[in-house]
Amino acid sequence: MRAAGSISPQLREWILATARAGHGVPEVLRLLKEAGYPPAQSRSAVAEVLRIPLSSINATAPAGRRTRAPAAPQVEVDGRRVRVSASMEAPVVRVLEDLLDAEECAALIEAARPRLDRALTVAEDGRHQVDERRTSRGMFFKPGETPLVARLERRLAELLDLPVEYGEGLQVLHYLPGQEYEPHYDWFDPTQPGYAAVTAKGGQRVASVVMYLNTPEEGGGTAFPNVGLTVTALAGSAVYFAYEGGDTSSLHAGLPVTRGEKWIATKWLRERPLR
Numbered sequence: 001m002r003a004a005g006s007i008s009p010q011l012r013e014w015i016l017a018t019a020r021a022g023h024g025v026p027e028v029l030r031l032l033k034e035a036g037y038p039p040a041q042s043r044s045a046v047a048e049v050l051r052i053p054l055s056s057i058n059a060t061a062p063a064g065r066r067t068r069a070p071a072a073p074q075v076e077v078d079g080r081r082v083r084v085s086a087s088m089e090a091p092v093v094r095v096l097e098d099l100l101d102a103e104e105c106a107a108l109i110e111a112a113r114p115r116l117d118r119a120l121t122v123a124e125d126g127r128h129q130v131d132e133r134r135t136s137r138g139m140f141f142k143p144g145e146t147p148l149v150a151r152l153e154r155r156l157a158e159l160l161d162l163p164v165e166y167g168e169g170l171q172v173l174h175y176l177p178g179q180e181y182e183p184h185y186d187w188f189d190p191t192q193p194g195y196a197a198v199t200a201k202g203g204q205r206v207a208s209v210v211m212y213l214n215t216p217e218e219g220g221g222t223a224f225p226n227v228g229l230t231v232t233a234l235a236g237s238a239v240y241f242a243y244e245g246g247d248t249s250s251l252h253a254g255l256p257v258t259r260g261e262k263w264i265a266t267k268w269l270r271e272r273p274l275r
């Protein structure tokens with residue numbers, strides 16, 4: 001192990017510049033490994049330079065669970081056939097057809113509609129905040145709040161091979177023309193001061209499922225700008241994507257709705273049980 005203070009000025013500068021350029025800790029570590037630095041040394045250097053607890057980036061910390069990506073061509077879950085119509089590996093993306101039926105989509109929208117509020121994001125200090133990057137309105141269901149929510153949670157658990165306790169409460173978002181969700185990552189940035197608080201229960205997020213509850217007349221797809229992919233918002237279908245914390249290829253956005261409206265339900269999955 002390297003003693004504190006023995007990091008060369010060049011390495012210190014490089015770590016700072018790379019983190020400031022928007023690369024997450026795992027990406028910084030990957031680049032260091034590529035450049036030939038021993039992993040343990042890299043971890044302690046990154047922890048010291050970025051002033052984050054070594055335990056939050058230590059590879060020896062108990063590894064949490066991951067989701068299983070649904071396999072093409074189709075998966076039988078909850079008595080239905082979910083078709084996997086497109087797959088990508090970097091980032092891990094699956095486009096899922098017929099995950100929800102029309103009645104389920106309509107029932108979720110109607111249950112959410114009276115409870116919509118300005119959608120919040122998680123601030124750097126871990127608190128929820130109103131954010132200009134996210135202009136939609138939304139609400140959260142409590143885990144298992146209604147029989148329909150509970151059934152969807154079980155369906156997703158079976159589909160992704162991850163028990164329901166690893167899932168955050170289902171979120172429903174509503175976008176009107178002009179509203180969007182600008183490019184962002186769903187994983188929590190370990191370099192942010194609020195990281196310990198948001199991950200204290202459940203740990204890091206490992207995957208997301210964005211379910212389309214209606215088909216917008218125009219616009220409103222989910223874009224992955226780093227890989228040039230846009231998934232069309234089609235009622236009843238969904239996009240699943242997984243990321244090891246810091247996977248910058250998972251950058252994604254809810255594109256502006258240009259005509260009509262857009263309703264989605266999002267499920268975020270954690271590496272450890274939340275309850």
Ligand SMILES: O=C(O)CCC(=O)C(=O)O
Pocket residue numbers: 181186208210220221222223252253254255264266
């Ligand atoms: O609206 C979308 O298509 C994307 C939503 C999203 O990224 C999220 O809820 O985290």
Ligand SMILES: [Fe+2]
Pocket residue numbers: 184185186208252
């Ligand atoms: Fe997202």
